[in-house]
Amino acid sequence: MSWDQVWIDINIATMDPSKSEAYGAITDAALAVKDGKIAWLGKRADLPEFDVLATPVHRGHGGWLTPGLIDAHTHLVFAGNRANEFELRLQGASYEEIARAGGGIVSTVKACREADEAELFDLARRRLNALAKEGVTTVEIKSGYGLDLDTELKLLRVARELGKHHHVDVVTTFLGAHAVPPEFKGQGDAGTDAYVDLVVNEMLPAVVAENLADAADVFCENIAFNLGQTERVLSAAKALGLDIKLHAEQLSNLGGSELAARLGAKSVDHIEYLDEAGVKAIAQSGTCAVLLPGAFYFLRETKLPPIDLLRQHGVPMVLASDFNPGSSPICSTLLMLNMGCTLFRLTPEEALAGVTRNAARALGREQRVGVLREGMDADFCLWRISTPAELAYSYGVNPLVDVVKGGKLIHQ
Ligand SMILES: O=C(O)CC[C@@H]1NC(=O)NC1=O
Numbered sequence: 001m002s003w004d005q006v007w008i009d010i011n012i013a014t015m016d017p018s019k020s021e022a023y024g025a026i027t028d029a030a031l032a033v034k035d036g037k038i039a040w041l042g043k044r045a046d047l048p049e050f051d052v053l054a055t056p057v058h059r060g061h062g063g064w065l066t067p068g069l070i071d072a073h074t075h076l077v078f079a080g081n082r083a084n085e086f087e088l089r090l091q092g093a094s095y096e097e098i099a100r101a102g103g104g105i106v107s108t109v110k111a112c113r114e115a116d117e118a119e120l121f122d123l124a125r126r127r128l129n130a131l132a133k134e135g136v137t138t139v140e141i142k143s144g145y146g147l148d149l150d151t152e153l154k155l156l157r158v159a160r161e162l163g164k165h166h167h168v169d170v171v172t173t174f175l176g177a178h179a180v181p182p183e184f185k186g187q188g189d190a191g192t193d194a195y196v197d198l199v200v201n202e203m204l205p206a207v208v209a210e211n212l213a214d215a216a217d218v219f220c221e222n223i224a225f226n227l228g229q230t231e232r233v234l235s236a237a238k239a240l241g242l243d244i245k246l247h248a249e250q251l252s253n254l255g256g257s258e259l260a261a262r263l264g265a266k267s268v269d270h271i272e273y274l275d276e277a278g279v280k281a282i283a284q285s286g287t288c289a290v291l292l293p294g295a296f297y298f299l300r301e302t303k304l305p306p307i308d309l310l311r312q313h314g315v316p317m318v319l320a321s322d323f324n325p326g327s328s329p330i331c332s333t334l335l336m337l338n339m340g341c342t343l344f345r346l347t348p349e350e351a352l353a354g355v356t357r358n359a360a361r362a363l364g365r366e367q368r369v370g371v372l373r374e375g376m377d378a379d380f381c382l383w384r385i386s387t388p389a390e391l392a393y394s395y396g397v398n399p400l401v402d403v404v405k406g407g408k409l410i411h412q
């Protein structure tokens with residue numbers, strides 16, 4: 001066989017649901033890469049003959065290969081920080097009180113409107129590097145801290161540029177309906193409706209015309225956009241050919257997830273307040289449940305997402321960092337595996353599926369990444385672990401040894 005590289009002395013967590021073994025595991029394995037794709041994988045004893053003189057052979061020293069990690073929900077591009085609010089909250093102010101007093105998202109908006117693309121790019125690249133060092137090979141980045149046309153476009157251009165200058169694939173999401181900007185505040189629903197007009201009639205067409213977003217998202221919550229406003233934005237985005245997703249049921253249940261399911265959303269995200277009707281709706285529509293334990297932890301939430309119902313109804317569960325300056329200033333995908341298990345009681349296998357197979361599905365990339373199978377992109381990580389469960393069990397000493405992205409070895 002003529003391959004570009006072969007990996008031996010490895011175990012593989014394929015995360016392939018068609019395999020009966022936990023993690024889709026293949027022990028004493030080998031894997032071959034050709035033209036950026038997985039060409040062969042299986043037991044080393046079954047490895048076909050290949051030209052050992054012409055083919056680079058990588059030894060894994062008994063470590064584990066997993067699919068490259070996917071962080072399917074980040075707000076990575078932003079300026080400023082909200083440490084002051086962290087202090088206020090520790091003095092008793094709630095996240096909602098701070099938002100209603102003009103803090104929260106809107107305070108980051110000011111910093112983003114003032115920052116130029118170069119500054120935003122440099123800040124975001126450092127954060128993306130941190131995720132990449134943990135084995136992330138695909139990341140979703142949302143806008144949402146501009147809340148005016150120019151700044152929303154600026155944030156999405158920075159996200160697109162990041163993808164061009166980094167081995168990590170960047171999937172972008174327009175989140176212009178993240179909060180009501182100051183210039184529309186104080187006018188009640190009429191002001192919010194007027195801002196939604198701007199989002200629908202000007203921002204979305206401009207974003208699509210410049211191909212700056214792969215999806216659109218809305219913060220459907222009583223401190224942001226109601227069900228009718230959410231439907232206007234998501235329907236307009238769908239009509240323009242974008243995938244849709246939704247920040248839903250984070251602080252209350254407005255029925256956002258059922259709306260998202262009806263519109264065919266790729267995912268509903270946060271969903272601490274999701275009820276069984278909502279679980280059934282997203283199960284029916286094939287929508288993924290994106291769990292964000294970083295925000296739950298940082299905001300000291302107490303309402304757990306309905307994990308048992310999601311399991312019972314077979315909803316694909318995703319874990320993501322939700323990295324953002326307000327509710328989840330935690331730039332770590334690996335830590336989300338530990339939090340998903342310790343806080344949300346996922347199993348380690350569910351947690352790993354949440355940042356591989358299911359995360360790919362939440363981004364519409366399940367045909368290419370998230371599972372190690374012949375024909376899929378050669379995006380994989382080599383970990384110095386003795387069992388895949390270690391990735392969720394322990395945090396702090398990074399077990400990543402090597403990353404391969406599209407067949408290219410990314411030196412650590
Ligand atoms: O506080 C921020 O800056 C973003 C908060 C973040 N956005 C959202 O829709 N929900 C969240 O937790």
Ligand SMILES: [Fe+3]
Pocket residue numbers: 073075247322324
């Ligand atoms: Fe978020």
